[in-house]
Amino acid sequence: MEIKDSAKPARRKLSTYFKRSDRPDRSEAWLAAVFLIPNIILLIVFTYRPLIDNLRLSFTDWNISATSYTWVGLKNYAEWFTSPGTATVVMNTLIFTVATVVGSLLLGLGLALVLDRRLHGRSFVRAVVFMPYVISGAAIGVAFQFVFDPSFGLISDLMARIGKVAPDFYQVPEWALFMVTVTYIWKNLGYTFVIYLAALQGRRTDLDEAAEIDGASRWRHLTRVLLPQLRPTTFFLSITVLLNSMQVFDIINVMTKGGPEGNGTSTMVYQVYQETFMNQRAGYGAAVATIMFIILLIITLVQVRYMQKGEQK
Numbered sequence: 001m002e003i004k005d006s007a008k009p010a011r012r013k014l015s016t017y018f019k020r021s022d023r024p025d026r027s028e029a030w031l032a033a034v035f036l037i038p039n040i041i042l043l044i045v046f047t048y049r050p051l052i053d054n055l056r057l058s059f060t061d062w063n064i065s066a067t068s069y070t071w072v073g074l075k076n077y078a079e080w081f082t083s084p085g086t087a088t089v090v091m092n093t094l095i096f097t098v099a100t101v102v103g104s105l106l107l108g109l110g111l112a113l114v115l116d117r118r119l120h121g122r123s124f125v126r127a128v129v130f131m132p133y134v135i136s137g138a139a140i141g142v143a144f145q146f147v148f149d150p151s152f153g154l155i156s157d158l159m160a161r162i163g164k165v166a167p168d169f170y171q172v173p174e175w176a177l178f179m180v181t182v183t184y185i186w187k188n189l190g191y192t193f194v195i196y197l198a199a200l201q202g203r204r205t206d207l208d209e210a211a212e213i214d215g216a217s218r219w220r221h222l223t224r225v226l227l228p229q230l231r232p233t234t235f236f237l238s239i240t241v242l243l244n245s246m247q248v249f250d251i252i253n254v255m256t257k258g259g260p261e262g263n264g265t266s267t268m269v270y271q272v273y274q275e276t277f278m279n280q281r282a283g284y285g286a287a288v289a290t291i292m293f294i295i296l297l298i299i300t301l302v303q304v305r306y307m308q309k310g311e312q313k
Contacts, residue, residue, distance in 0.1 A: 051293070058287035063280045076287035085263050093246065093267040096181055100245040103185040105237055108192025109230075113222075115193075116200045126197070130190035137187060141254030144183045148255075173264030176256050180265050183251055188244070192237055199233040200226075235307045239300060246296060249273060268292045 058076055062069035080086055111129060115122050132140060147154045148169040156166040169179040203226070211221045227234075247269050252258060258266035258274060266274065268288060276285030 054286045054289055057283055058290045060283040060286075061281075062283040064276060064282040065280065069283065072283070076284045077291070079284065080287055080291065088263045089266050089268060089271050092177060092263070092265060095177060096184075096248070096265075096267055097242060097245045099181045100184050100188065100248075101238060101241045103181075104188045104192045104241050105234065107185065107189055108237075109196050111189070111193045112196035112200055113226075116197060126193075129193050132187045133190035133194075135187070137184075137248070137250035138254050140183060140187050141251040144179070144186075145255060148179045170256070171260050173261055176260055176265045180252050180255055183255065184245070184248055187251070188241065192241065195233060195237055196230065199230050203229045232307075235303065239303055242299065243296060246292065 057069070059071060059073055060069040061072045061075070115126055115129075119125075146152075150156055150166055150168045150170065153166070159166040167175045169175045207225050207229070208221070211225045216224070246267070248267070249269055252265055252267065252270050253273075256265045258264070258270050263271075269292065272285045272289045272292070274285075275281045275288060
């Protein structure tokens with residue numbers, strides 16, 4: 001009986017201790033509020049409010065320099081979906097986005113695998129690969145004009161040395177789209193390379209040793225050991241590169257200005273700029289921006305859902 005009586009107060013004290021420890025500390029709550037509230041205010045002012053204003057303007061016929069606008073309802077959306085040039089713009093956006101995402105991921109992973117070794121001068125090579133990512137897209141566009149120029153460009157000179165004629169990248173829409181796509185992949189390669197390299201350096205080396213002991217081939221080691229560990233990194237890069245690719249403006253504006261032949265390299269984000277600032281149709285441009293936002297939102301939700309299913313397996 002004495003043992004039971006002495007145990008009761010101990011249990012009460014222990015339960016009281018855990019109840020008190022579960023209570024949130026007011027000082028921590030205030031500290032969290034101090035850090036969160038300014039960020040929430042910035043998001044509301046610079047992200048959510050412009051998004052709502054853009055949605056409102058998409059239902060209007062507004063010249064960006066005018067002080068008033070006319071409410072037109074769904075007219076801008078109907079015009080975009082029925083316009084003959086919309087199919088070209090959407091196809092350009094799709095080709096450019098898919099090519100840049102796939103190209104950046106594959107080349108970035110390949111370079112990361114090559115440079116994740118003890119090589120002489122690897123730090124210098126890593127810096128060289130990453131450098132284009134921090135350079136302005138407009139500057140890179142100007143530089144690559146000297147590479148693709150049909151008269152005195154680098155490609156033209158190399159083709160002439162083997163007796164071939166370089167394609168006219170500025171007059172043929174297909175080659176123009178190829179030109180801006182290659183340019184952006186080259187600029188964005190350093191980003192995917194650095195992220196993949198960090199993921200490779202943080203992987204589990206014991207799995208590599210186990211695969212080596214089992215005598216796994218390089219391809220089997222890549223597909224069964226490395227790539228499964230890089231799945232979260234690949235998911236993260238696929239979303240960020242996709243979002244960035246669909247918003248590329250500077251390279252297209254500098255190199256082709258959306259041409260040739262009108263919409264030869266025009267993407268949805270470039271169409272927003274062209275309609276809003278060049279054609280003075282801000283309402284129509286807002287409608288295109290809203291459609292692009294909905295497409296990006298749907299793609300992101302699908303990717304997140306797919307990733308969650310992959311983690312549950």
